[in-house]
Amino acid sequence: xxxxxxxxxxxxxxxxxxxxxTAVVRAMVEAGxxxxxxxxxxxxxEIATAINSISKEKxxxxxxxxxxxxxxxxxxxxxxLNGNLSTVFFKSVGLNVALDSFVQLxxxxxPGGLVIIVGDDPGANSSQNEQDNRNIFRMSRIAVLEPAxxxxxxxxxxxxAKLAKQESIAVVLRLTxxxxxxxxxxxxxxxxxxxxxxxxxxxxENGPYIPIAALALEMKRKSLAKMSRIMAFAGEQGLNTVIxxxxxxxxxxxxxxxxxxxxxxxxxxxxxxxxxxxxxxxYPMDTNDVVEFLKxxxxxLILEELDDIHEKEIKALAFDHGISVKLLGKNNDENFIGExxxxxxxxxxxxxxxxxxxxxxxxxxxxxxxxxxxxxPRPAQMCPGCGHRSAFHAVKKAVGDNxxxxxxxxxxxxxxxxxxxxxxxxxxxxxSPGIASGLSLFNIQRKVVAFIGDSTFFHAGLPGIMxxxxxxxxxxxxxxxxxxxxxxxHQDHAGREISIESLLQGLGIKHIFSCDxxxxxxxxxHVKAAMAIEGLSVVIAKHPCMLKLTRAQRxxxxxxxxxxxxxxxxxxxxxxxxxxxxCPSFVRHPDGxxxxxxxxxxxxxxxxxxxxxxxxxxxS
Amino acid sequence: xxxxxxxxxxxxxxxxxxxxxxxxxxxxxCAGIRAIAVDTHGLAQRGGMVVSRIRMGExxxxxxxxxxxxxxxxxxxxxxxxxxxxxxxxxxxxxxYLNVAWQPLAVRLGQADSVAETQIKTVCxxxxxxxxxxxxxxxxxxxMQNMALIGTIAANKLIPGVDxxxxxxxLKDLLAGPVLxxxxxxxxSYGKGAAPGPG
Ligand SMILES: Cc1ncc(C[n+]2csc(CCOP(=O)(O)OP(=O)(O)O)c2C)c(N)n1
Numbered sequence: 066x067x068x069x070x071x072x073x074x075x076x077x078x079x080x081x082x083x084x085x086x087t088a089v090v091r092a093m094v095e096a097g098x099x100x101x102x103x104x105x106x107x108x109x110x111e112i113a114t115a116i117n118s119i120s121k122e123k124x125x126x127x128x129x130x131x132x133x134x135x136x137x138x139x140x141x142x143x144x145x146l147n148g149n150l151s152t153v154f155f156k157s158v159g160l161n162v163a164l165d166s167f168v169q170l171x172x173x174x175x176p177g178g179l180v181i182i183v184g185d186d187p188g189a190n191s192s193q194n195e196q197d198n199r200n201i202f203r204m205s206r207i208a209v210l211e212p213a214x215x216x217x218x219x220x221x222x223x224x225x226a227k228l229a230k231q232e233s234i235a236v237v238l239r240l241t242x243x244x245x246x247x248x249x250x251x252x253x254x255x256x257x258x259x260x261x262x263x264x265x266x267x268x269x270e271n272g273p274y275i276p277i278a279a280l281a282l283e284m285k286r287k288s289l290a291k292m293s294r295i296m297a298f299a300g301e302q303g304l305n306t307v308i309x310x311x312x313x314x315x316x317x318x319x320x321x322x323x324x325x326x327x328x329x330x331x332x333x334x335x336x337x338x339x340x341x342x343x344x345x346x347x348y349p350m351d352t353n354d355v356v357e358f359l360k361x362x363x364x365x366l367i368l369e370e371l372d373d374i375h376e377k378e379i380k381a382l383a384f385d386h387g388i389s390v391k392l393l394g395k396n397n398d399e400n401f402i403g404e405x406x407x408x409x410x411x412x413x414x415x416x417x418x419x420x421x422x423x424x425x426x427x428x429x430x431x432x433x434x435x436x437x438x439x440x441x442p443r444p445a446q447m448c449p450g451c452g453h454r455s456a457f458h459a460v461k462k463a464v465g466d467n468x469x470x471x472x473x474x475x476x477x478x479x480x481x482x483x484x485x486x487x488x489x490x491x492x493x494x495x496x497s498p499g500i501a502s503g504l505s506l507f508n509i510q511r512k513v514v515a516f517i518g519d520s521t522f523f524h525a526g527l528p529g530i531m532x533x534x535x536x537x538x539x540x541x542x543x544x545x546x547x548x549x550x551x552x553x554x555h556q557d558h559a560g561r562e563i564s565i566e567s568l569l570q571g572l573g574i575k576h577i578f579s580c581d582x583x584x585x586x587x588x589x590x591h592v593k594a595a596m597a598i599e600g601l602s603v604v605i606a607k608h609p610c611m612l613k614l615t616r617a618q619r620x621x622x623x624x625x626x627x628x629x630x631x632x633x634x635x636x637x638x639x640x641x642x643x644x645x646x647x648c649p650s651f652v653r654h655p656d657g658x659x660x661x662x663x664x665x666x667x668x669x670x671x672x673x674x675x676x677x678x679x680x681x682x683x684x685s
Numbered sequence: 686x687x688x689x690x691x692x693x694x695x696x697x698x699x700x701x702x703x704x705x706x707x708x709x710x711x712x713x714x715c716a717g718i719r720a721i722a723v724d725t726h727g728l729a730q731r732g733g734m735v736v737s738r739i740r741m742g743e744x745x746x747x748x749x750x751x752x753x754x755x756x757x758x759x760x761x762x763x764x765x766x767x768x769x770x771x772x773x774x775x776x777x778x779x780x781x782y783l784n785v786a787w788q789p790l791a792v793r794l795g796q797a798d799s800v801a802e803t804q805i806k807t808v809c810x811x812x813x814x815x816x817x818x819x820x821x822x823x824x825x826x827x828x829m830q831n832m833a834l835i836g837t838i839a840a841n842k843l844i845p846g847v848d849x850x851x852x853x854x855x856l857k858d859l860l861a862g863p864v865l866x867x868x869x870x871x872x873x874s875y876g877k878g879a880a881p882g883p884g
């Protein structure tokens with residue numbers, strides 16, 4: 066077994082079965098990237114896993130997790146101003162946080178070149194929405210390449226880096242969830258083994274860099290002037306490709322990314338199919354390629370998931386060029402929703418050109434599709450031993466029925482599910498103190514309690530907290546401190562260097578309570594006391610992430626698994642453990658007795674306090 | 686291989702579906718067959734449902750499999766196996782699953798019944814599908830139960846063109862040291878011809 070990290074810095078060309086998120090790291094190595102930054106978020110955190118698999122001494126670039134996406138973007142931008150090829154990566158909604166800086170990048174001359182990897186999430190597999198960031202890229206006038214597979218992720222990063230350096234600009238590499246996580250064999254090139262020299266070449270002569278008043282317009286003019294060269298790059302590099310169909314009826318499809326692969330799958334097995342123009346550079350769109358394609362066909366379907374961005378642009382293009390082609394696009398709301406999987410594309414084609422998908426009719430596609438699946442859904446759960454569960458169990462006892470609880474983003478968001486139902490409204494990372502403050506206005510009847518995770522506290526939580534102080538809002542904030550960015554896979558956060566409690570004290574907050582969440586009665590007391598206080602009160606509900614801890618323990622030699630057991634003779638079938646505490650390790654038997662699933666239970670014992678009969682104990 | 690062969694894997698976060706999927710993908714690759722794969726692991730670590738797919742063959746484009754397009758459904762858990770049979774399995778396909786139960790939330794809250802093995806039998810009969818139920822109860826470490834599945838797949842040659850040597854090689858590519866030894870031993874014991882027959 067060769068370690069993945071060693072493989073990624075191999076000098077000779079090689080082939081390997083990898084996922085998109087790994088392939089892109091080899092591309093960074095080959096391209097001579099010098100600085101990489103990130104804030105974790107699905108679907109991109111495995112890029113960091115691949116980077117961290119290369120030992121620090123051997124890694125040919127600097128890497129950091131920054132406090133949030135905006136800071137990560139700024140650090141990468143600064144490094145690129147010095148002449149170093151830089152990259153920042155984050156998830157779809159991360160772009161919202163980075164936006165204030167991101168929109169400026171289109172104006173800037175960036176000598177080192179900057180590649181921004183954005184992991185969009187059509188289908189909202191692991192995000193709070195499925196926003197189509199193509200809207201934002203065009204607002205910022207930043208070129209975008211979109212690969213369809215791990216092989217293309219590797220190739221397109223290299224091209225994005227080349228374009229970024231050649232034009233001294235920022236270029237986006239737009240990935241989507243199932244491109245990040247797809248696996249295939251990729252042929253990689255060679256790596257010189259040399260680390261590119263780091264540069265400290267910042268000079269205002271490369272600017273202007275101060276976009277104030279008239280200068281901002283001058284900078285915009287300069288950046289617009291680069292657009293035609295950027296467009297030409299798509300042609301030079303063959304980024305847009307035509308996949309010929311059967312030439313029967315002069316029909317064509319314009320598409321991109323993984324949607325193109327879905328289309329190819331759906332057409333497979335049929336005896337006719339349209340020509341396909343696959344766009345590799347999706348902004349700016351190479352008008353020559355598109356116009357030529359439109360002229361050569363009678364009907365063209367614009368097949369794109371999420372918003373109708375290309376559709377509108379291509380319709381305008383056809384109008385401007387006086388091309389009499391029939392253009393087909395989105396014709397109902399459903400076409401704006403969800404990932405364009407092969408199933409979804411089949412539906413779209415059935416609507417538009419049913420002849421092309423006739424071969425799917427005879428198959429068993431619709432088997433069972435109308436009958437409901439007789440299996441209860443399986444929502445994500447807090448892990449066995451999770452300190453958040455203990456926190457919610459206690460907080461629920463302190464909060465009144467009519468009080469309002471505000472959720473935030475993280476593992477603890479799952480507290481909204483039964484049996485806890487803690488957290489009734491959610492926007493995005495760090496929003497809970499602000500939302501809670503608004504809910505507290507004119508409100509003397511209902512207490513407002515907000516939850517926030519520790520990584521989120523640093524990421525975007527602080528401004529909202531400072532606002533409650535500035536404006537004297539009356540809320541109780543519960544900091545769910547587990548020492549890590551748990552939901553996205555245990556990345557470090559600023560808490561490694563900064564104590565949340567000291568920071569809050571430094572802000573002058575007088576009412577700070579703190580305890581381990583396993584201390585149920587203490588925690589209930591703290592929350593009750595905090596809620597009785599006028600103004601901002603904070604409860605720090607601490608417990609280390611047990612998934613992280615258990616994984617570390619398992620790796621140590623001499624690890625002995627621990628479990629709890631239930632004394633059936635003592636059990637009164639109150640079901641507090643399985644119904645109120647709700648640890649997934651409990652098994653409910655048809656006769657009403659409760660068992661313990663040893664595959665799941667870690668023997669943390671946090672459940673012992675919740676049994677009124679004290680029937681739960683550690684199995685030794 | 687002329688026709689694509691599609692494998693749909695399903696289980697619960699924490700069961701080790703990642704290693705299952707990677708081992709199978711590598712084994713297929715070792716056998717010289719083109720394949721692509723993808724995992725969907727939204728909140729996988731948090732005890733939610735996880736799905737992974739492998740598509741084998743020259744003319745496969747997206748790693749995603751269409752509804753009822755799986756030739757082989759692998760269930761690491763009985764509830765998810767039934768869900769997979771209902772949503773992913775092809776008529777005449779194969780379902781191979783571990784007789785492991787991790788109760789979903791509604792079952793623990795007393796709002797729904799647990800899945801019974803007879804339900805799986807019924808679906809498979811209706812779909813003319815072969816079913817293999819693999820007993821993993823003797824395996825203490827839940828993260829190694831996936832080896833019981835791979836062993837059963839190898840013993841019954843459930844993936845065309847891939848044999849025991851390829852599975853062994855794949856594991857050796859992915860693991861090392863005592864972890865490799867333990868997993869290999871399990872693989873061998875479940876891979877010995879005499880596997881639980883079609884049920
Ligand atoms: C702007 C933005 N960036 C990243 C994410 C991805 N994300 C989801 S949960 C989470 C972890 C939050 O960690 P923490 O606040 O410590 O809570 P924990 O999961 O540890 O309970 C992150 C980074 C996101 N949803 N939004």
